[in-house]
Amino acid sequence: MxxxxxxxxxxxxxxxxxxxxxxxxxxxxxxxxxxxxxxxxxxxxxxxxxxxxxxxxxxxxxxxxxxxxxxxxxxxxxxxxxxxxxxGLVDLHDHGGGGASFPDAGDADTARVAVREHLAHGTTSLVASLVTAPRDVLLARTAMLADLADAGEIAGIHLEGPFLSRDRCGAQNPADMLAGDPKLVRAIADASRGHLVTMTVAPEIAGVQEPGGVIETLVEVGAIPSLGHTDAHWSVTEGAIAVGSAALDGAGATARSSRLTATHLFNGMRPLHHRDPGPIAACLEAAKRGKVVVELVGDGTHLDPGTVATVFELVGADAIALVTDAMAAAGMPDGSYQLGPMAVVVAGGVARLADGSAEGGSIAGGTAHLIDVVRHTVAAGIPLPDAVRAASLTPAGVLGRSDVGAxxxxxxxxxxxxxxxxxxxxxxxxxxxxx
Missing domain, CATH: 2.30.40.10 (Urease, subunit C, domain 1)
Incomplete structure (x- = not known):
């Protein structure tokens, strides 16, 4: 690998x-x-x-x-x-910043605004993330981002969807979510020209973990399956991890990494319950076994500091990738923004869906830079080398990169x-x- x-x-x-x-x-x-x-x-x-x-x-x-x-x-x-x-920090999950959004950028110059925003704050290797959208939009955005990847301006492309749970859709449009479609995965991989590095999928969606399904196809095209936006039970998640791990083992030296990832663990997932452990327990157990790297949005909004500290204690920094899940408002003042087709309102630095309620809807991505996430993680009691490793060397390993990260x-x-x-x-x- x-x-x-x-x-x-x-x-x-x-x-x-x-x-x-x-x-x-x-x-x-x-x-x-x-x-x-x-x-x-x-x-x-x-x-x-x-x-x-x-x-x-x-x-x-x-x-x-x-x-x-x-x-x-x-x-x-x-x-x-x-x-x-x-x-230099390595962000595996970033939708934008500086007022620009990768899912909404119609051209490379617009996307560069977001890249430069995070670069100026220490993220020297950034994976540009898209959200669930119609097929033609996904293909067009992927092709545009591939130009930036060809130029070395981004480290790759991540698709958060469209094979996700409508029950755990978060700040994504459930109307655009699909059953697992290996042909669409191959079309996206072709449009990415080798730069598709991860895709978030829900293990319970039909066509995702079946033989020849989305998970195996992702590994076949050189990408890493990431489990997230899921309402799956523990056993279903365990099954998907087994399928993905077997596919990565079979890919050998052609795989970017030997491990799957879990997209922003805890967020967009069935909650952990002592009689229904769900995907969180399954991903933590697999991370401890060296089969999964879990993303944590440790920005002080998505997770309580105690949760971040507990995960570091349980699985260690070598199994954690700190991420921003940033959207266009990163580095910008409060106000109204877009995340794909979803309207977002940022108040007090917290981005939520604009659902018309006084308190706002679901959290809709992050507004922090990765250096801010590192700072919050250290404040949670994590030693500085561990916090930095989870924001640099560990995510670099997910990308299969030995030239960055330390x-x-x-x-x-x-x-x-x-x-x-x-x-x-x-x-x-x-x-x-x-x-």
Missing amino acids: RENRTMTSDAASSVSVPTTSSSTSVAGRRAYRGRVVLPHDVLDDGAVVVDGTTIVWVGRVAEAAAAGHGEAVAAAGEPQPGTTILP LEAGRRADLVVTGPDLAVRSVVRAGETVA
Whole structure:
């Protein structure tokens, strides 16, 4: 499979990437200093050295000279108080931001507004998410987003639907939801030109987990099935996990990852009950067994901090992908927005369907950036390396990407330089300062 197990943080601290010329490479190297967040540790006085588009060394400042990077690190000077350096963040589930919505963007320039909004806040690898819509809309939007993926501006495409439960539709149009249709999956995959990375499906929908159904077809076309927007019972969910796991195992090296995902666990699902455990218990158990990565929208709105902390304790950061589920209002003021065909009102930073009631309808996506989700997760009591890993290395593994997701030598130079309370100061993507 393409999910690569890369070097540990200890190895990343001491291994350098060879360069062709010491004089040229020293002149071209740039160093970033501060607290450096590794996958399992924090270097309180650390440095990240970049040469071109690549990280060439990560370690403690005191070790830089011996590693041959003393000149570059010295040139960086003393960092500002509170400086903390994170890897570029990886968001697997993002519908938009900056006033633009991927499900509603008719052209690539509009979609880029959302990409740039999240990039400026530290998300250097973003998966653009669509919602349930008619076939022609899904195909057109997928093809448009594939252009951005071809250009390297997004990391892939996620479809949230259309094979979902009408009883758990959330902020999606139930009228456009369909029975499982493998032919439509193949058409979407063709339109994506290899960039379809995940699709959310409800296990109980006819045609989803049957032999030759949607789950097996998704794996066949190189995408990862994600379970969500479901009213399924525990046994039905367990069955879908077994089908997906078997398909991924059978795909071997061609699969992006060995694990399914669960779309925003808890949200859009039959609730957990002690006599009816439903999909939540099944996904948590499978995550503990290494079969599922669960998404958590840990933005302080979708989940109580205690819920986030409990899931981290149960399954660990290596089985959690923090996501935003962001919509057009991310980074924008309160007001009226669209999420596909659904009208949304944002009040107090919370997006809800505009159903005419005083309190509003269902939560309709998020308004936070992924760095905000990391901040909320740390505030819930999760150690900083674990929170960052769940927003970088773990989702990178879902994508099958070994070049992003961590501050390690040999990976792409994606860095987020933050100040106190993880406030973003600058963002570096592929060695270029972009914010």
